[in-house]
Amino acid sequence: METLTIGELANRAGVGVETIRFYEREGLIAEPKRRPSGYRQYPTEAVRRVRFIRHAKELGFTLKEISELLSLRVDPERTCADVRQRARTKIESIEAKIESLAAMKVALERLAASCNGSGPTSECPILEELDREEDARA
């Protein structure tokens, strides 16, 4: 099976070599096999994992949350109900993110549209869209 050096992995995944070593230290990627020289040997699937980490980070997940996401799987050690439960929780937080983003998008589209209209509009139209929840608090 084809294997990659740390540099090849870093390149394909779009991060630096040092970042790979950092993720390894943090437990986000498994310690790979080594050649006799000590060089790390990665399977090609590792590229996926690193890319996933990168994407998830861009979406506002912390490395801790990402490692929780990555460790979610059907696993004889954990009950089905547990896996379901954890997945549900993550799905909900993802849905909330999607909704906030959709609201921002609407606000920006409204802004772009209002442009052709008349004079200066609201002070900052993007603010108009994003409250709703938690107005109860306070």
Place this chain on the structure above:
Amino acid sequence: METLTIGELANRAGVGVETIRFYEREGLIAEPKRRPSGYRQYPTEAVRRVRFIRHAKELGFTLKEISELLSLRVDPERTCADVRQRARTKIESIEAKIESLAAMKVALERLAASCNGSGPTSECPILEELDREEDARA
């Protein structure tokens, strides 16, 4: 018109007092009027602005990006085309985020569903869903 102290603002927006001062220093919120004593006096709309910042951060925007979002408006100083252009760019990055999140959601739903099935499934099903773009690079 009702005004708020920095503590009231922080409370209603769900952040700490020091965070408000920090955002002021960073130019994310305007310097407010002061009482003769020097105490800051905020209009109630400030709550919205701070909440927006908080939400946007949770969605993976940096403070720099957030300040760009906040300064987008129909403004006699800027041409209509410019505003449109900038809004378009932001909309695109938001759409990309939404798509990644939707893919993650699908992956997690598949995971939760596969649970009832038979034995352990793929090593890490969430990875199956999230590539597509950029496979060209490398």
Place this chain on the structure above:
DNA sequence: CTTGACTCCGTAGTACGGTACGGACTCTAT
């Protein structure tokens, strides 16, 4: 008119997520 909570300011420290350095070793190509 005091007392306790709040605010002022500047500066220092923290947590997270990398990023750089440097001296030694290894690999590949010529």
Place this chain on the structure above:
DNA sequence: ATAGAGTCCGTACCGTACTACGGAGTCAAG
């Protein structure tokens, strides 16, 4: 055989986004 690029490791440093501290002044309730 050797040069040049890549890798090893530990440790130190960096930018971002807060968070805490401390000493002085302010405010509102009793």
